Amino acid sequence: MLAIILALYTKNIMLSLFGGIFLGLYFLNDYSIVSTLSATVDLFFSLVSQAWILKTLAFAILVGSVMELMQKSGGINGFVSFMTHKTKLVNSPRSALLVSYCIGVLIFIESSITSLIAGAVGKPLCDKEKVPHAKLAFVCDSTSAPISSLIVLNGWGALLLGLIATQIQTGIIEGDNVSLLLHSVMYNFYAISALIVTFLAVWFNINIGPMKHAKASLAKTAYHVNSQVSMNYMLIPIFLMIAFVFVFLYITGEGNMLKGSGSTSIYYTMLATLSVMFIYYVGTKNMSVNTYAKSAYIGAKKLFPIALILLFAFAIGEVTVDLKTGQYLASLANNNLSVVFLSAVIFLLSSVISFSTGTSWGTFSIMIPVAVPMAVGMDADVTLAIAAVISGGVFGDHCSPISDTTIISSLASDCEVIEHVKTQLPYALISGLIALAMFILFGFMTLNNS
Template identity: 70%
Template sequence: MQAWIVKTLGFAILVGSIMALIDKSGGIDGFVDFMQNRAKVISSAKSALLLSYMIGVVIFIESSITSLIAGAVGRPFCARYKIPQAKLAFVCDSTSAPISSIIVLNAWGALLLGLISTQITQGVIEANAIDLLIDSIFYNFYAMSALAVTFIAVWFNIDIGPMKHSKYIAVDAKIDLPNPQSMYYMLLPILLMVFFVFVYLYITGDGNILKGSGSSAIFYTVLTTLVFTLFYYVGKKNMTLKTWSKTTVKGAKNLLPIAAILLFAFAIGEVTSELGTGQYLASLASENLSIYLTAAVIFLLSSLISFSTGTSWGTFSIMIPIAVPMAVAMDADVALAIGAVISGGIFGDHCSPISDTTIISSMASECEVIEHVKTQLPYALISGLIALLLFLLVAFISN
C-alpha cells in the first residue's frame, strides 16, 4: 500500500480522536456561552444559522470536522430560537464538503493530488499535479453554487419544498451553562491544526508550500495536535490522563467505518485503472460525444455514481482515472474535467441518504437522516442545475 494512502487513512481515524477530545473538554460549550452571553453576537435565528455557516466556511480541515463542530455549536441555538434541526443539518452539510473541496489543504487535497499524480505517473498526461489541482478548483462549480445558495437561503430565510413544513423538535439541549469551560479548549486545537498544515506543507515541500506533500502534512498535523491536547488538557487539569486516553480511543473507533470506506474507495479506483476503464470510455467518447458536452456528461455521471455509492471520495477514485483520459483523447480541458468530477461527487453525495457526510450532518444536528435528505434536496438540485449550466457554458466558450 502506498504511503500517502496509509497517511490519509491515519488522518481520517485520528481526526475522530481530536473531535472527541474537543467535545469532552467542554470547549464547544464554552464557545457557545461566549457567543451567546458575553459577546452577544447571536440574537436571532438568522444570526445563529449564519454562525454555523461561518464555522462551516472557516473550518476547512475536513468535512466531518466541519459538520460536527457546526452542528455542535448550532444545536443549543436551535433550542433557544426554535430553529428546525433540518435547517441546521442543511447548513452543516452544504458547507462541509464544498469548502473542503475548494480549500484543499486537507485530506481532500491529499486524495485528489494522489489521484491526479497517478494519472501523471502512468503517462496519461504530462502536467504538474499541484498546478492541475489548483486549476480544477476554479471549475468546482457545484461547491461554489452550493455555498452561495445556502448563504442566500439563510440570509433571506428562503424555505422551499419540504423545508417549509420542517419544525423544531424539542430535545434535551444545554442552553444555559452555569459553569462553562473555556472556549479556548476548542479554539486552540483547531487553530493549531490550521497552522501546522501550512508548516508541514512548507517542510515537506523543502521550503515551497505548493510542492509539499498534502497527505504527509495532514497526517503530521493531527499527530501534533493530538500531542498538544495531551499536554494542554491534562496540564490544565481539564481531564485526567486516563480520561484523555479513553476518549482518544473512543473517538478513533467512531471514524473507523469512514476509514474503511476510504480504503475500499482506493481499491476500487486502482481496479478501475488496471482494467483500463478510462481508456475504453475515452475511445467511445471520442467517437460519440461532443467536446462541448464532455464536462457536463462527466458531472452527471459522477453525480450518479456518488448518489448510488454515498461517497464522493469513492467517486473521485473511480471517475478521475476515467475523466482524465477522456479529456486528453478529446483534446478537452483536463482541469475542467477534474472540476466536473469533484462537483459531481459532492452533488451526488449531498442528495444521497447513505452518504457519510449526510449521516454525520444529521447526527450532529440531531435531525432524522431522511428528514435531512428531503429538506436539503431542493437546494442541492438548484445548485446542481447552476453547475450543469456553467459546465456547458465554459466548455462552449473554451472550445
C-alpha cells in the same frame, strides 16, 4: 441501489449498508451463501487491519471525547453567553447559522474537522434560537466539502495533484499538475454554487421541500455549568485542532503538507489536542483528573456507533470497487459525444458514481483517468473536464445517504442521517442544476473559442 433504498425505507443506516455489502459480495462469490458469509468476515478483518482506516475510526471516537470535554468544561456555554449576551452577535436564527457557515468557509484544512467544529459550535446557538438540527447539518455539509475542494491546501489537493501527475507521467497530457489543478478549481461550479445557495438559504431563511417540516430540537440544552466560565475552554481546543492538522501534515509529508497523510494527521491531531486539554483543564482546576477521564470516556462511548457506521461505509466502498461499479458507469459514456456536452456528461457520470459509492475521493480516482483522455481525444479543455469530475464527486457525495461526509455532518449536528439527506437534497439539486448549466455553457464557449 439496495443500500440506498433500504436507508430511505428503514431509516437504519447500518442495516442498509450491510444489506448492500452482503448483496455485492453475493454477486462476487458466484451466488454462494457460504462463500459470501466467509467473504464478509474476511472483508471486515481486512479493513480493520489497515492503519489508515483504524486511525480514521479512532478519530471519530476521539472527537466525541473532545466535544464532551468542551461541553463539560463550560467553554461552549461561555461562548454562547458571549455571542448572545455580551456582544449580541447571535440574536436570530440567521445569525446562529451564519456562525457555522463562516466556520465552514474559514476552516478548509480537513472537511471532517470542519463539519465537526461547525456543528459543535453551532448546535447550542441553534438550540437557543430554535433552529432545526437538519438545517445546521445542511450548512455544515454544504460548506465543508465544497470549500475543501476549492481551497486545495489539504488532503483533497494532495489526492488531485497525484491523480493529475499520473496523467502527465503517462504522456496523456502536458504541463504542470499544480497549474492544471488551480485552473480546474476556477471551473468547480458545484462547489461555488453550493456555497452561494447555502448562504442565500441562511440569509433569506429559504426552506424548501422537507426542510419546511424540519422541527427544532425539543430537548433542553444540556449545559448546566456556570456561563461565567471563559469561552477559551472551547476556543483553545478548536484552535489546536486546526493548528495540529497543519503541523502533522507537514511532519507526515516530510516538509511538504500536500504530501502529508490525512488519516494519520487527524488521528494525531486528536491525541495531541486531548493531551493539551488535559494539562489546561486540570491545571486551571476547571475539572479533576477523574472528571476529565470520565467525560472523555462518555464522549468516546457516544460516538462509537458512528465509528461502526463509518467502517460499514468503507466496506461498501471496497465492494463497489471490486464490482467495478465506477468503470461500468463510465463506460456508458458515448465516445461520439459532442465536445459541447463533454464536461456536462462527465459531471453527471461522476455524480452517479459518487452517489452510488458514497465517496468523492473514490470518484476522483475512477473518473480522472477516464475524463482526461476523453478530453484530450476530443480536443476539449482538460481543466474543464477535471473540474467536472471534482464537481460531480462532491455533488453525488452530498446527495448520498451512504457517504461518510453525510454521516459526519449528521453526527456533528445531532441530526438523523436520513433526515439530513432528505432535507439537504433539494438545495443540492438546485446547486447541481446550476453547475450542469454552467458546464454546458462553458462547453459552448470553449467550442467557439477554438
